[in-house]
Amino acid sequence: MEHYTMNLTLKVWRQKNSASNGRFETLEVKNISSEMSFLEMFDVLNERLVNEGKDPVAFDHDCREGICGMCSMYINGRPHGPWHGTTTCQLHMRAFKDGDTIVVEPWRANAFPVIKDLMVDRTAFDRIIQAGGYISVNTGNAVDGNAIPIERYKAEKSFAAAACIGCGACVAACKNSSAMLFTAAKVSHLALLPQGDPERKTRALNMIAQMDKEGFGSCTNTGACEAVCPKEISIDYIARLNSEYVSAAFLQDEEKE
Amino acid sequence: MKWSEIFTSAIGKKLVMGLSGLFLISFLVIHVGLNACIWANDGGVMFNKAAHFMDTSVVIRIIEVVLFAGFFIHIIQGIVLEIQNRSKRKTGYQVKLGNRGSKWNSRYMGLLGTIVFMFLIIHWKQFWIPSRFTGVNPVMIDGKEMQNMFNLMKVTFSELWVVIIYVVACYSLCWHLIHGFQSAFRTIGVYNSRYLSLINKTGIGFSVIVSLAFAMMPVSMYLNWV
Ligand code: SF4
Ligand code: FES
Numbered sequence: 001m002e003h004y005t006m007n008l009t010l011k012v013w014r015q016k017n018s019a020s021n022g023r024f025e026t027l028e029v030k031n032i033s034s035e036m037s038f039l040e041m042f043d044v045l046n047e048r049l050v051n052e053g054k055d056p057v058a059f060d061h062d063c064r065e066g067i068c069g070m071c072s073m074y075i076n077g078r079p080h081g082p083w084h085g086t087t088t089c090q091l092h093m094r095a096f097k098d099g100d101t102i103v104v105e106p107w108r109a110n111a112f113p114v115i116k117d118l119m120v121d122r123t124a125f126d127r128i129i130q131a132g133g134y135i136s137v138n139t140g141n142a143v144d145g146n147a148i149p150i151e152r153y154k155a156e157k158s159f160a161a162a163a164c165i166g167c168g169a170c171v172a173a174c175k176n177s178s179a180m181l182f183t184a185a186k187v188s189h190l191a192l193l194p195q196g197d198p199e200r201k202t203r204a205l206n207m208i209a210q211m212d213k214e215g216f217g218s219c220t221n222t223g224a225c226e227a228v229c230p231k232e233i234s235i236d237y238i239a240r241l242n243s244e245y246v247s248a249a250f251l252q253d254e255e256k257e
Numbered sequence: 258m259k260w261s262e263i264f265t266s267a268i269g270k271k272l273v274m275g276l277s278g279l280f281l282i283s284f285l286v287i288h289v290g291l292n293a294c295i296w297a298n299d300g301g302v303m304f305n306k307a308a309h310f311m312d313t314s315v316v317i318r319i320i321e322v323v324l325f326a327g328f329f330i331h332i333i334q335g336i337v338l339e340i341q342n343r344s345k346r347k348t349g350y351q352v353k354l355g356n357r358g359s360k361w362n363s364r365y366m367g368l369l370g371t372i373v374f375m376f377l378i379i380h381w382k383q384f385w386i387p388s389r390f391t392g393v394n395p396v397m398i399d400g401k402e403m404q405n406m407f408n409l410m411k412v413t414f415s416e417l418w419v420v421i422i423y424v425v426a427c428y429s430l431c432w433h434l435i436h437g438f439q440s441a442f443r444t445i446g447v448y449n450s451r452y453l454s455l456i457n458k459t460g461i462g463f464s465v466i467v468s469l470a471f472a473m474m475p476v477s478m479y480l481n482w483v
Contacts, residue, residue: 011351022348024351077355079354109346110346212267222363237448239453242445245268246268246446
């Protein structure tokens, strides 16, 4: 693809801290290469702001290769920007034209409070994982990975769910701020494997209970999460989570101590 | 799990919506089937007989109570769900994702449901209350006195504004059902992708046919087809 440079107008959400009221700030960036990533464009902007003695725009990032899930930007009304199945760090500036105006907002959900500017607190996801996203293993020598037979299609489905990087785009896109796609991916990838079986029942119940506690909404199957998920996690996993939950809540023995 | 969590947990609340929705869908099948008798081309004899049976059967009377409970649960839980889900995002977005992420009807289920509910109140006032309480002019069929529901329909649907309200309501119902039908199955945990696509297609077919049939009833009466 032809290389080109562009001048852009950014409307960026600025907010000092979680307690203060934020507002949009209009910022110009010049001479941006079409080969740059969206975050590199922000680096250029921030360098300028620092040189001018101004406060740089705070945003989350870590790996910059689409695997850590930190780069959370809501770009022109879409989490992670216009490209399908792509994280913000993998979004390239060739997605835009010279003279474009780009509106950049943080993830919006009560459960993801803004820390500063475009940076939000996503530790709610960590607590959902802690509530049940684990398996029990014996310590000692590492076991042979192939010792337990697993149906191929289950391994594939489990792997596809495990691709979730916990970025939170699903919550950002959902009109109900529901974390069901994330939770469904985490529950499914363990429920599909024999290693995940011992905690299968408590996992579904506890992770949903934690999701509720964190203040995420209910899923109404609109499909917005699936449309924006950078790892293209299917909404069918939510149906699977529903099935896990119904089975755990109504169809199985109660644990009595 | 405690029973109360059915009404409080994220999935529980949706189970209540889905199951009550599927129950109301089964009612629609019966309702549309019975009403289709108006097209029997016999001046409403068959339809009046069917209505008479529904009116006098004890079993139907009991089912009617369950039906109202179904409506009540679906509507109340629907309102609660909508309010709670909306409250989860205090600061909204400047630019909306809109139709890029989901179909419009899936996002406006609350609005569509409200339109259908407002229609229901009018509908109850026009047909259900006269039939149960205030009385409908009688007609003799096979030597038996029956409520002339057919005539009541003809009179009611001779007014254009009533017909328009019914058509708008059926249109809303159609979009409400297109999302609700498949969503209910997902909520109760059907995740087999082959059946999900079958359910989706069935749901669209069902929604269009049922809504169209309902909408054609006032239209065909207004146009004197029956
Ligand atoms: S399901 Fe997709 S959108 Fe949601 S957190 Fe995981 S990777 Fe991100
Ligand atoms: S910075 Fe790691 S996924 Fe974007």
